[in-house]
């Protein structure tokens with residue numbers, strides 16, 4: 001009996017097939033009711049009592065191995081049929097649709113390129129930030145509305161961890177680590193708790209600029225921004241600065257450019273004013289410098305922050321902000337600029 005089991009086992013181990021139907025006939029040959037394995041099970045009755053234990057075990061092993069072998073043969077063949085029957089490897093390849101750069105990346109790269117020509121380098125920071133870097137160090141008073149759940153996405157409370165609401169958080173990180181002179185741009189994604197519509201989204205992109213050195217003045221800020229506006233929107237572009245307020249700059253201003261659609265004459269886009277707002281800016285508040293370990297008696301600096309979506313809208317007249325995040329290639333393919 002033991003000898004028979006061994007012979008059968010060797011036979012089953014060496015089985016090989018080329019077609020699926022053969023597997024089925026092997027299954028019948030060995031495992032069906034009258035199959036060879038089942039026959040041995042019937043003969044088990046005649047095995048001597050003292051051998052039953054050992055032979056029983058061998059029989060069971062034989063059966064499992066036979067089943068496994070049949071299953072694996074079946075699997076091999078069905079995989080092989082996928083490879084050989086469904087794919088015609090001689091067919092010519094289908095054309096691959098090439099992607100294009102996202103309009104927001106194009107505009108971001110253009111902003112970076114313009115400022116890099118006057119000595120700005122780049123730094124990035126985390127999108128998940130602590131209260132200190134987004135608000136505290138930037139001179140936001142404890143009761144400021146931006147610290148409210150209505151305006152800001154909180155990830156944790158006490159200690160507060162938020163999705164950054166502006167790229168000014170990278171200012172505080174860089175100033176805390178680096179000694180002036182600092183002349184840097186901070187591009188990145190920011191988040192605000194806004195209802196999504198054609199003109200607002202819960203995330204958007206900013207590019208922040210920071211220049212800290214001895215004797216940096218408001219005139220330097222204005223000159224850098226005027227250079228930027230003309231490079232970005234054309235030589236005839238005019239700028240104007242309106243007084244404004246940010247906790248982290250003093251004085252603060254918002255900058256408008258002459259409407260690039262009507263050339264400043266007035267149109268629906270600029271609400272017939274001839275001007276469109278593009279960024280916030282100002283002289284870095286001495287409190288912010290001190291918070292970041294920079295001596296405000298020796299150093300001064302300016303900062304500005306602009307929305308990439310806003311600049312892109314002005315350049316390409318995209319009317320609905322949501323288009324930027326819908327990933328519709330028909331929309332995205334329209335932007336084929338140099339950047």
Ligand code: PHE
Pocket residue numbers: 165166167168208246249280281282303304305306
């Ligand atoms: N962080 C400001 C905002 O998000 C923009 C800004 C940056 C203003 C730097 C002044 C200086 O609106």
